[in-house]
Every structure is written in C-alpha cells, then in structure tokens.
Amino acid sequence: MELDYLATVLLSSLASASILLIATIGLAVVFGLMGVINLAHGEFLMIGAYAALTTTKLGIPYILSIPVAVLITMAIGAVVEILVIRRLYGRIFDTMLATWGISMAFLQLAVLIFGTVTPGIGMPQYNFQIGDYSLAGYPILMIGVAALMMAFVYFLMTKTVYGMKARASIQEPEMARAIGIQSARVNTMTFAIGCGLAGFAGAVLLPIVPATPSMGSVFVIKAFLTVVVAGPVTLTGSALAAIGLGGGASVTASFLTSVAGDAFFFLITATLLWLYPLGISAKWRWKM
C-alpha cells in the first residue's frame, strides 16, 4: 500500500471520527450530566440544519447562520425539557420512549413545513492534494471544529458557574441541593445546551449532509451507540469512543468494503460492551 494512500485514509478517517464526535457531543453532555438518553437528538440536529439553511436563504452569510441555529435549537430544547423531560426525571427508559415520540412528531412536522426536498447549500469546492489523492477540504476542517467544540464544552463545565453547578448536581446531588442549587433550572440549561450543540452540529455539517427531514436518523444511531460505549465520562470518553468506532469503521471501509465498515462499528460496540459493561470510562478517575 502506497504511503500517500495510507496518509489519505488516516486523515480522512480522523475527519470521519470528528464528524461523528460533532454529532455526538450534545447527546453525551445530556447523558453525562442528566443521565438522559435523548432519542430526539437527531431531530435537533435536523432542526439546526434547517435553521441554518433557511437563514442562509434569507441572504445572511452561512457562518452567521450557525449561531442562529444554535439559539433556535436551544430554545426548543428548553421548552421540551420543561414540558416533558422534567416530568420524567429519573425514569431513564420512559424518557427514552418519550423523546422517541418527540422525534417522530418533529420528523413529520419538518416534512409538513419544509417538504421533502430543499435545495442544499453545497460543499465549498476546496480541495488539496496528498500524492496522487485529492481530498475535499471541508470534511478535514471538521477535525478542528470537533477540537474547538471539545474545548468549548470543557471551558463551559470547568470555568463557568453553570458548569460547576451542573457537575455538582450529578456528582453530589444531595450536597448540591443542600447548598441551594436548583437542579431543575440547571437541568433545563443542560438540556438546552445539549440541543444547542446538536443544532450547531446540524448547521456545521450542512455542507456535508444536506438538510432532509430524515437526516437525523442517519446520525442518531451511531451517536447513541458511541455515547453508551463511552460511559459516564462526557468529553474524553466520547472522544475516544468516536475515534475508535467512527475512525475504525472508516479505516475498515477504506481497506475492505463499506458494509464491512458498518459491521465493524456494530461488532466493536458489542465487544466493548461485553468487556466494559458500564462503558469504557466507568472506572476512570478523570471525570471530564
């Protein structure tokens, strides 16, 4: 195997892992800080994509449409938390089923509002060359975006008052209550941030995955498995799981077939759960 092919494969597999991580991180935050599996995560991603798309169509530059998408998804996320999630707190499987119902409703609403096909914005026609191979530039850029998202969440959790409250309420719930942290408000914020991150992902991935009502379902299954394999440690756990599963699947697909890549993803998920029944990060001392 030529060196340039190998380099191309490694670089683009890292990009694939980053794309998975971008799509996953909001889910991981909500799971890590609230213990809630949000099955409507994919639909928030879709809402983010449509928000960015609609804003762009109104003539606003694409880069400015991303914050708009984040704000819209955060607002919808907060409403969903207050109306539904809050009432089911502590009932993890009921929450899963309720969010699944929400995802069905959002999907159909998107079909009603946007129809089934909407013009996409396309991928920036920028590429670069490694030996004989040329690579699209935008997906490679996602490696940097994923790193930035990680840094942002790390900052949010460790350096802000909200972050400390959120971590306190999941690690020491009784103590947190005793010192007057209102866990309901913290949870609304956490869920909104998780949905905002999904909206960000939908907006930033829009050039790669065109906006369709069903785009969420494509991501959510793998994102969901990544989070569970990662276990309780939100940031490092998800990053490691995304690189291992997403990157591994992409490398497998490059050398074998795309189906082998998919099978790799599912089989490694099963194997890791067998070896680490509570997720790979269950016994780590590092908590971020």
Add this chain to the structure above:
Amino acid sequence: MKKSLVSIGVAITVALSAQFAHAETKIGAIFDLTGGLNIYGIQQNNALQLAVENINANGGVLGEPIEVVTYDAQSELSKYTQFANTALLRDHIDALFAGLTSSSREAIRPIVRKGNVPYFYASLYEGGACDKQTFVTGSTASQQLSVLIEWAVNKYGKKIYIMAPDYNFGTISAHWIHEYAKQNGAEVVGEDFLSLAVTDYAPTIQKIQASKPDFVVALPVGANQTGFLEQFSAAGLKDKIGLVSTNYGSGNQQVVVSPAAGEGLITNQGYFMHVDNPTNAKFVELWTAKYGNDTPIVSVAVDTWNAVNLWAAAVNKAGKADAGDVIAALESGLTFDAPNGTVTLEPGSHHLRQNIYIVEGDDNHGFKTVETFTDVIPSYEREKCDLIANPTLAKHFTPDDK
C-alpha cells in the same frame, strides 16, 4: 335475513355517501403519503388522482366514473400487506396501484395473485418481477443501463467504477453494469456497496481515486446519499472522472444538490419534466394547474399516470372490469401516447417498451437532454418472462451472480 337487511342498509349508505353513486369500477391506491418515502409516494398519488380526474372528465371507463380508494402506507412495509388485503377483502377493488420499493411490490404480489386482481407497479426498479397479475410501468435496471453504459463508454472511456447501495437494486444493477461493460469492451475496475445508513463517503472517494476509473456509475439512494455527490465534486474529481447514474433525479435529488456539484452529472430515466413533446406539455399544464410548480415532476409520477391510463384503456377494450378480461386486454399489445413518448405494454413480460432519456445536470437544479433512445426494450424481462406461453409463472428473476 337480518344480516342481508343490514348489508342492504350498509350498501345504501355507502351508495349515498359515495361521490359517484353509480361507480362501476373502483381502484385502490397504496402509496407512502407520510414517512421517509413520501417524496415519491405523494407524487405517485397525485399522478393517480390527476389521471382518474382526467379520465372521468372525458367520460370515465365503460361510461362511468372511476372511484378511488386511497391508503397511506406510512413508509412501513407491514402497512402494504395490511392495506393490500383491505383493498381486496373489504373494498373489493378492480385494480391496485401501489408501492415504490421492491420490497413493497414483493409484499403485494402474493396477495393480488391470490385475489386475482390486476396490479400496477409504477417505479423504476432492478427488474425481473413476473406474474400474471403484475404489470410494471417503470423502467428496469437493464433497460436503463443498456443504453447508459454504451453511451458512457463512448464518452468517457473503458474503465468503470461502481458505487451502489447494498441491497437488491444496487447489486442487480451492478450485475448489469458488469454485463454491459463486457458487451462494450470495457471493464469494471472497482466497486463499493454502501449500506443505506452510510454518511461517510471518504473511503469510497479514496477507493475511486486508487482505482483510477474513466467514469463512476453512482446509484445514491434517497436525499441523504447525495452527500456523496457533494464530496465527489468538492474533492475536485468531477473534472477528471465522469459520473453517471440511473436513479439520480428520480427523487428530485438535483434540487438538494448544489449547482456546483450537480452541473454536468449524467443520469438517465424514462421521464424528465423538461421532455419536449405536446403530450408532456399538456400533462405538465394539468399538473401545475392542480399541484403548483414547487417541485419538479419525477418519473414515478408519469409511470403512475401511464399505469392508470393503460388500465382504463384495457377495461374499455374488454368491455367489463373483470380481472381475466382486463388482463387479456392488457396483454393485447396496448400502446399509449404518454408524456414520456409512446409506450407499449409488452404482452409476454408485462413490462413497458419506452423511451429512455440521457440528461445532464445544469447549473440551476435542473436537467437538459443529451440523447433520447426511443422504444427501448426490457430485454431481460422479455427473455425470462413470457406470460403468454407460460401463464402460471410467478417468480422474481434475478441474474445469477451479482
């Protein structure tokens, strides 16, 4: 006695409430009006309603208007089974128009066979469905690929790469690409089958570059897989390697794909909205008057339009709506002046001889015609499936290997 009184009562109520009180014929329509596949299902259903309205306005069949019963399959396969039985057992329809995916057709076929009701499948597909009750108005993979591969080999060169979805449509299409490559002295230098949930196209893009083809036959399914086309173009491959498809555009993917990526892509099907002939002009006018012109009309819509009109012609020819007579009339070599040119229903194979258009994506989410092939024969179905000589045949033929 009591029971018959009740049923008379029911019959009267039904008769009074029905829009056409003396409907002689009744057809069933099962399409995906909601869920992931409604991008096709809504257009199929619109085309069917439009065709029925048009026929009824012109005197109906057997001098009476046609009545339609509509069901929403919700993009779920089990609903096809359920509603096909509903249509046959409860609503006693005379003909069924249903289905988009191959699996939906396969779910319906045993039911219509048992109930002996003519069934029209109006969608492009991998080919090979064969039984007495089933009539296919879409083009088949071999029908489209026979002309496309020859054209592309002449245009781009002899090295082919296949990117196909990993299920029957993809694997059987791949078989035909191999077959026609051989016939045209070309070779397949690489192939990759993608599961429907794939969003990561980087491996495929690299494999394409590694095997250095002259052109790629890409068969992306649904809007999600159009991401492949974006990435192909963004990686700068579009200028070096040709890209042709048989299903790009069948679900208006050209609307989703950005002009930068969509311009110059080659695709071929039995119908495109811009096809230039008087029948199509009239059809497009009727359509836009009723449904507006937000979304371009796709080929499955015209396939459905053709199916309803062929059935109506057959009933009028037979003089009654009984299954046996209608099937016999359908097997009499009917032709129809369709929006996509004249189509002929082959008596033996129950497939259509029809035009195939090779088109090229323009810079404004549309297509322009490159070449038209008239009256293309569904050769594989004609070879395998002769329902005149062998009326009890009930099979789904697949070429042996992939």
Add this chain to the structure above:
Amino acid sequence: MNFSQKLYSSAGVVFPAFGTIAVLASSGLIDPYLAYVATSWIIFGLLGLSLDIVWGRGGLLSLGQTAFYGLGGYFGSVIAINMAPVTGNTLIWSLPAGAAFGALSAAALGYIIFYARMGSLQSTILSYTFTLLLLVLTQTFRLDVGDAVIGGDNGMSNIPGFVLGFGSAAEALTPNSAFATVVVIAAVLYFFTRWLMRSTFGRIVNCVRIDSQKTELLGYDVRKYQLLNFAYAGAIAGIAGAMFGAWSNYLNPSVFSVSEAISVPIFVLVGGLGTLAGPFLGALIIGGLSFWLGGGSVGGQTTLILGLILVLLVMYLQNGMLGGLTLVWKKFLPDSNEAARLAGAVQIDTDVLEGILKDAADHAGPAKDVSSTNLFKQFGGVIPVNKISRHFTTGRPYSIIGPNGAGKSSFLKTCVGIYKPEGGKVQLGDEDITRSQIFDRVKKGLGVKNQKPQVYGELTVLENLWVAAFSRTRNDADALVICNKILGMLGFEKQSGVEASALSHGQQQWLDIGMVLCLAPRVVFLDEPAAGMTNEETRELSLLVRTLAKHTTVVVVEHDMEFVRTLEGHVTVLHQGKVFAEGDIQTVRANERVLDIYLGRREHV
C-alpha cells in the same frame, strides 16, 4: 374475601378467558376483512407479551424482541415452505421451528448480556445493536433453502398461510378460521405464561427484577434465571414471528427495522407493563388507531399523532390501561397492609431460636470458619482493604469497628464477593472461595445482611421468607415449614400477608435477618444490623447475635460501640484499610490510639 377481592386476585384469568371466549364465538360472524386485520393485532400482542416477560417481569427493556421475532419468522417459514407440500399442515412445522430458533437466538444474546453482568442501559443498547446488525446483514443475505428463497431486501415470498388440515389437498384457512386459530394459540401461550410467572420460577424472576443483588445473596444464580426467562420470551417472539409470516405470506428485513423495534415497547406501555394481558390490549388499541388514521381520517398525519400519543402516554399513563384500572380498583378494596400497624415489638425467644439453629445444623452441617489472607482491594487511589488477614470461628461474635471510611463495609463486601479483590484470598472452611460467584458462596454456607434492609417491597412478608427458604430446600412444603418457624420467632404471624414495603424500617431489618436465618447459614456477616432500631430492639438483636454465635460463625460490622459492648465478643479495629487494634471491648476501649482515631485527634489520623 368478598366477591370483588376474589375477582381482583383472579382478574388475570377471568377477563382474558371471557375475552377469548367472546372473540372465538364472534370469529365466525365478523367481516372476513376485520378478522384478517385483527389477526395481526393478536400476533403483535403476542410479540408484546414476549417483551412484557423480559421487561415487566425480568426488568430488562429489550429492543431485541423483533430480532427474535424476525429470526423465528424466517426460520419457521423456511421450514413451512418446504414441508407444506408434504404434510399440508404448516403450523406443526412453523410454530416449533420458530419457537426453537427464537429461543436459541435469545439465549445467545442473553448469555452475553447476563453473564457479562451488563448495566441495564448497556443491555438495552446491546439488544438494539443486535437488531440493527441483523437489519444491515439481512439486506444482502441471499440463500435458497429447498423451495424457500431468501432474497435479501426483496425478502422471502410464497410463505404458506395457516393450514390445519393434513395431506396435499389441505387448503389455507379462511380469514375467520385463521383468526380463531391465532386467538387459540395466543390464549394458550398467555395462560401458560401466566402460570409460569406464578410458579416458583416466575416468583424468583420477579425477585431478580426487584433486587438482583439480594436474590443472589439468597443463593440464586440470577444469571441463569434471567437467561432462561429471556430465552422463553425469545420462543414466544419466535412463534409470533412464524405466525406473522403465515399471515402476510411474506417476510423481509423490515421486521428488524427501528420502527418495528420501538413499536413493541409501545404496545406494552399502552396496555400496562408487567400485566401480561396488557400488551394484547395495547396492540389492539395502537393497531386500531393506526389503521383508522392510516385510512386518511386526519389528512395522513399518522406519525405526528402517534408520536404525540406516545409522549402523552409515557407522561400521564405510566402504568398503562390495565395498570391504571388496577390502581383505581385497588382503592375500593380493603387495605391488605393494615396489619402492619398492629405489629408489636419483636421479642426473641431463645428456645425457639436455638431450636431453629439446631435444625439448621442438622441439615446444613456444623459451623464453618472463614478467613482472609492478605486481602487487598483498591478503588482508583483509595485502598479500603489493605492486606487484611483475619480468621473467624464459632463460639462468640466477632465485631469489626472503626471510624467512617475505615474500610469495614468494604472488607465485608470483599469477603462476600460483592467486590472482587485485587489480591489475597478468602477461605470458607478449607475451601478457597476468592473467585467464587456470590450465589455459590451462599450455597456453601455464607449468609449476608447488608447495611440497608434488603427486602422485596412488593412481596408479602411470607413471600419474602419463602424466597429465602426455598433457596435452601428447593421444595415448596419444606420451605413453608421453615417460614412459619421464623415468622413465629419474629412474632410476625399476623403480618404474614402484609407487603414488606409497608413495614417500618426496624421491622424490615428484622425481616431481612429472618431471611438470612432461613438460609441456615454456617457463617453470618451482618453489616450494621442495629441501624435504625430502637434501644429495645437493639437489646433483642444483641441476644439474637449471641445465640447465633454459639451455633455459627458470626461477623458483625458495627458503628454503635454500645451495641458492640453488649455482644461480649472479639473486636477488631480497622483504620485506613488495615487492622489497627484488636482484643475484647475493654482492651480496645482502653487503647489511647483507638480513641485518637475515633475522635480525630492528630497523632494517628
């Protein structure tokens, strides 16, 4: 018991039986089309039942039931296609084949889930992954088995319908007779399942759901029960799948799809989790609703409406239709837990206790010693058990004391097997049990009572004791004899029918101790048994422990120095995971260093 109470306790038989009879009686009269559609609702109800067994009874939300359903359907149909021309009758082939294949595939998946001791969320996800993997793989899976053609995404066609007659002339049943046949099969399976869930097997499966650790501490191999339960549910799903194949005459990979997988929990939730009959009601309601909406009554917004209905159901109808009805009905019945308030203070009659203990010794042999050698346990940087070597024997109680965080409970949990040690060994008698599973240690004579009272809140006092006693005797009658003795000793005769959750904290402690005694343990570990007890109760407890120590080895972890003093036994002081001091209570109390660590004074902290 009045009529309403009797009806309440047998509602699971009476109403389904009435329902079955009514449906069968009308099956010949209804419209064939309705019969046809309703057949599918019964089949989905059966699929829901299989999930209810796993989730409502076993406690695992499995999203893999459609996988077993699909696999059972495919396998049963392949056999039916090939055998139908020979025998005519299809059900004698497809049902057993579907059941066997469903059970086998469930057992394979269940083995991984239960024997790896996976967390509940991880188990759900793994079962989901299994279904998705099948969905991916079957898209392209093509195979001809005799006359059956499995054609990847195009599926398998020509599956014969329901044929009861024999011989080549046998015809498929009409929709009405097929409906009646499916109703009969579903009813048989429902009643058998209900019987099974009320048998000893089902009662233990129930206990595993309520408190898996406690059930293992009572000596049951919980993995085995969960696995068997899962495989049984797999068989039910497989039968449902085989009938679905016969109903639709067609199967394809969409049976493994996401929407199919998640529709099953909806049936169960709508009907009522754990009710067994609920899933049938749920399938009927959802099937009817989706059918009605699909008919175009609401402009085709089916998914939107179903999605919102699901959210509302989860939020407002937590117990489902049947669960909700049961709660309302229960309000009109006399409170069966009333007796809990009448219970007096427990008074240990040492003669009765001695008798029980002698009996136990007759059956289970003499007391066993237990010892630890260099036992070592680490959590990250914390070492709660740092090379502790101890030997405990019968005669007088051993107490382990120490300040908070000294490693007392961790030492006990490591000896019992709840924690796996990184080094050293544990011996019971002369057997090395360091690597043994918890239930195995219990079978060898270990009895454990954890700090919090572990009782099955939903079960009655008698049932709680019975589960413990049955673990030892494996005989219903013998177990009842033991239960009655313990009930007498605790003075709980009048409370035997009370739900354990209605007891006070102290009473639950006594019940838990009673359960441990039912096991006739040769070594007893008690973790803070006096917590939450009144002074009076503590005195009785002390008496019980001292009596117990004459016949078995007893190790008590305790915080309460006064209680330890009354035990008049041997005392070990732990500090920072190590043995710090030991001797009798007076010696320990006189030790300045012990006071230092208890009071947090500088020198030894």
